[in-house]
Amino acid sequence: MNVQYNKLYERLQTFSLDEPDAILPFSVRLARENRWSLEYTQQAIAEYKKFAFLAVVAGHPVAPSEQVDQVWHLHLTYTRSYWDEFCPNILRKSFHHYSLTNQIDLALETLQQAINLEPEVKESAETDDDLENIRSDQRFDAIIAAS
Numbered sequence: 001m002n003v004q005y006n007k008l009y010e011r012l013q014t015f016s017l018d019e020p021d022a023i024l025p026f027s028v029r030l031a032r033e034n035r036w037s038l039e040y041t042q043q044a045i046a047e048y049k050k051f052a053f054l055a056v057v058a059g060h061p062v063a064p065s066e067q068v069d070q071v072w073h074l075h076l077t078y079t080r081s082y083w084d085e086f087c088p089n090i091l092r093k094s095f096h097h098y099s100l101t102n103q104i105d106l107a108l109e110t111l112q113q114a115i116n117l118e119p120e121v122k123e124s125a126e127t128d129d130d131l132e133n134i135r136s137d138q139r140f141d142a143i144i145a146a147s
Helices: 003-014 025-036 038-057 066-077 077-090 104-117 121-123 138-146
Strands: none
Touching: 003 038, 003 077, 025 121, 038 077, 038 121, 066 077, 066 104, 104 121, 104 138, 121 138
């Protein structure tokens, strides 16, 4: 890893989503809304930071896991933390959340990659509302059948 990537990784690791004076810390809210244990929530937050790192350095679009997406969605609602601190000072770039709506080829490619990495994704792909727009594509059936 080059020096620039090392520094980004260090900034991500030291960044806390929990504000020190918060009445309801981010991690507690995330755990409660998703019915996760606090330990699992901390793991999801750690994965979110890894995902953000990959999104910055990969050079191509990356798709989050369902758990990471939950962290990301909630973080986006903490606008000061996200847009005033995380993006400019930690990532040092804007990090927009784009859905794969109307990007069928990319969505199918991302699904295939996700299944290759985590075969259990196949099961949730058949019912996940976020994949509704690609489920009617014949290639979706082929991906599910081949996996």
